[in-house]
Amino acid sequence: MHRTDLIAIGELAARTGVAVSAIRFYEAKGLLAALRTGGGQRRFLRADIRRVSFILIAQQMGLSLDDIAAELARLPAGRNPNAADWARISTALRARIDTRIAALERTRDLLDGCIGCGCLSLKKCALYNRADKASQRGAGPRYLLGDRAGEIVERD
Amino acid sequence: MHRTDLIAIGELAARTGVAVSAIRFYEAKGLLAALRTGGGQRRFLRADIRRVSFILIAQQMGLSLDDIAAELARLPAGRNPNAADWARISTALRARIDTRIAALERTRDLLDGCIGCGCLSLKKCALYNRADKASQRGAGPRYLLGDRAGEIVERD
DNA sequence: GCTTGATCTAAACCTGAGTTGAGCTTTCAC
DNA sequence: GTGAAAGCTCAACTCAGGTTTAGATCAAGC
Numbered sequence: 001m002h003r004t005d006l007i008a009i010g011e012l013a014a015r016t017g018v019a020v021s022a023i024r025f026y027e028a029k030g031l032l033a034a035l036r037t038g039g040g041q042r043r044f045l046r047a048d049i050r051r052v053s054f055i056l057i058a059q060q061m062g063l064s065l066d067d068i069a070a071e072l073a074r075l076p077a078g079r080n081p082n083a084a085d086w087a088r089i090s091t092a093l094r095a096r097i098d099t100r101i102a103a104l105e106r107t108r109d110l111l112d113g114c115i116g117c118g119c120l121s122l123k124k125c126a127l128y129n130r131a132d133k134a135s136q137r138g139a140g141p142r143y144l145l146g147d148r149a150g151e152i153v154e155r156d
Numbered sequence: 157m158h159r160t161d162l163i164a165i166g167e168l169a170a171r172t173g174v175a176v177s178a179i180r181f182y183e184a185k186g187l188l189a190a191l192r193t194g195g196g197q198r199r200f201l202r203a204d205i206r207r208v209s210f211i212l213i214a215q216q217m218g219l220s221l222d223d224i225a226a227e228l229a230r231l232p233a234g235r236n237p238n239a240a241d242w243a244r245i246s247t248a249l250r251a252r253i254d255t256r257i258a259a260l261e262r263t264r265d266l267l268d269g270c271i272g273c274g275c276l277s278l279k280k281c282a283l284y285n286r287a288d289k290a291s292q293r294g295a296g297p298r299y300l301l302g303d304r305a306g307e308i309v310e311r312d
Numbered sequence: 313g314c315t316t317g318a319t320c321t322a323a324a325c326c327t328g329a330g331t332t333g334a335g336c337t338t339t340c341a342c
Numbered sequence: 343g344t345g346a347a348a349g350c351t352c353a354a355c356t357c358a359g360g361t362t363t364a365g366a367t368c369a370a371g372c
Contacts, residue, residue: 008339010348020349021331029329039338041349060263065329090267097264101257107217108253111246164369166318176319177361185359195368197319221359 006035006043016052023052031055031069051080061093062100162191162199172208179208187211187225207236217249218256 013020026032027042032051034042051072058068071089075081081089169176182188183198188207190198207228214224227245231237237245 008348019331022329024350025330037338039349040351041338059329061267094264094267097260097267101260101264104253104257104260108250108257111217111250111253164318175361178359180320181360193368195320197368215359 005046007046007048009034009042009044012044012048012052015049016056018052018056026052026055026065029065029069031065031072047080054081054086058089058093062096063093161202163202163204165190165198165200168200168204168208171205172212174208174212182208182211182221185221185225187221187228203236210237210242214245214249218252219249 007015009020009023012018013023016023023032024042027034032044032048034044037043054072055065055068058071059065063071072081075085163171165176165179168174169179172179179188180198183190188200188204190200193199210228211221211224214227215221219227228237231241
């Protein structure tokens with residue numbers, strides 16, 4: 001083994017491209033666990049570089065940090081994800097991506113039907129009156145498009 | 157014309173499915189303009205139903221409220237978007253959607269190459285080391301995947 | 313004229329994913 | 343052994359897109 005199996009927060013940050021503050025934040029969220037020196041400084045395992053890169057990749061796939069924490073929590077004894085884990089997880093991620101692509105393609109097709117139509121009518125517009133709520137984005141509760149489509153009567 | 161060309165905020169909310177608080181918020185953001193009664197209550201034009209539906213559709217296409225405000229500001233004299241405006245705007249939206257779909261498809265293809273590989277290596281992983289930053293999501297500044305790919309040397 | 317429901321304002325609160333700052337302490341290389 | 347760089351904690355702040363709450367006022371039907 002190397003002499004330096006333990007790395008400081010700054011090195012973990014440098015090796016993963018993540019800000020030091022973000023690493024502390026991940027630790028606070030329970031995504032990472034750090035040992036401490038006598039003086040109270042964090043020391044990470046080299047293997048945590050993998051763990052952080054797992055977090056980044058999963059995040060890019062659209063998982064929230066809570067989702068990722070849940071995945072990591074399912075691994076035995078705080079182990080980092082290995083090949084078998086990754087195969088299982090990435091297969092699930094693929095399904096998510098397919099869903100997102102399909103939703104965007106539906107939207108695109110509706111938009112194609114709309115270009116040049118200019119109806120902008122709540123009653124008639126396929127874009128507005130679609131039933132699927134799949135493409136919800138952004139934070140916070142909000143009224144979803146289509147939520148009350150049945151009740152809308154436009155008399156503009 | 158109708159006797160009731162002006163509608164109260166609650167009616168606009170009911171007809172569009174948007175919460176009353178959201179409509180006030182849109183007004184504060186400059187997306188809507190309201191007249192006022194002698195008592196200070198808002199009165200909207202019936203045509204504002206269209207305007208709100210434009211906001212909802214554009215929002216679903218991935219525009220922020222600021223983007224939408226900018227679009228609306230380009231219309232002459234506070235006019236609501238008509239067919240020609242909508243054709244112009246929706247053509248631009250289509251391009252955005254195509255970009256998002258393409259980014260997701262690239263991610264999916266990379267993921268396919270990764271399933272079963274389990275490398276999770278910063279040095280080798282195509283998912284991690286990709287150059288494109290297109291699929292950035294979420295609020296706040298953050299280090300982007302791939303930002304510093306050239307500097308990363310993993311020795312895990 | 314009264315009551316009820318709708319509306320008003322302003323400010324505070326929410327989520328998610330972090331960043332920033334102040335004021336100290338630890339570590340490391342020379 | 344010393345000085346600089348890196349680390350520590352905790353709270354407050356950011357941003358978007360709103361919601362919630364409180365207390366006051368308005369509009370309308372009977």
